[in-house]
Amino acid sequence: MNCKYFKTRKKDNKKERRIYNYCTINRKEITYDNCKKCNKCEIKIKTPMKKRSRKLNMKENNRYSIIYQDLTKCAECGSKIGIEKNEVFEGAYRQTSIKFGMVVPFCKKHHRHFHNDIIFNLKYKVIFQKQFMKNHSLEDFIGIFKQDYIYLLNKRKRG
Numbered sequence: 001m002n003c004k005y006f007k008t009r010k011k012d013n014k015k016e017r018r019i020y021n022y023c024t025i026n027r028k029e030i031t032y033d034n035c036k037k038c039n040k041c042e043i044k045i046k047t048p049m050k051k052r053s054r055k056l057n058m059k060e061n062n063r064y065s066i067i068y069q070d071l072t073k074c075a076e077c078g079s080k081i082g083i084e085k086n087e088v089f090e091g092a093y094r095q096t097s098i099k100f101g102m103v104v105p106f107c108k109k110h111h112r113h114f115h116n117d118i119i120f121n122l123k124y125k126v127i128f129q130k131q132f133m134k135n136h137s138l139e140d141f142i143g144i145f146k147q148d149y150i151y152l153l154n155k156r157k158r159g
């Protein structure tokens with residue numbers, strides 16, 4: 001709860017034993033829903049947005065790719081319109097992708113394709129895994145990205 005007047009209290013006596021919510025401005029019990037509707041407390045403390053560090057922004061702006069020299073051109077179709085730089089390994093591996101230059105430029109259409117088509121997605125992961133393995137071992141790759149995408153793509157293709 002973001003309201004600073006919204007407290008959780010505990011009744012623990014002979015008659016009652018329960019946990020309830022209490023509003024210190026209305027001086028009475030309140031439910032979570034009623035607190036949300038109430039506008040007496042103009043100071044609803046908002047959960048502060050986590051500020052992105054300057055260092056992180058720098059890193060993201062300086063994204064490079066170990067494969068694509070020109071990051072303003074879609075890797076798939078060569079279009080120069082609406083290009084976004086995508087980390088090849090998403091989620092928990094986003095920052096690691098940036099660190100190792102696992103970045104691919106896509107137009108809007110192929111960006112969507114990348115997220116919706118598993119084979120297309122794996123195809124790019126494999127391209128980058130192979131490039132990475134020119135200077136590192138498979139064990140190195142799996143140590144960092146926890147998967148062998150070459151194996152995964154082959155498995156998919158075999159059905």
Ligand SMILES: [Zn+2]
Binds near residue numbers: 109
């Ligand atoms: Zn494209």
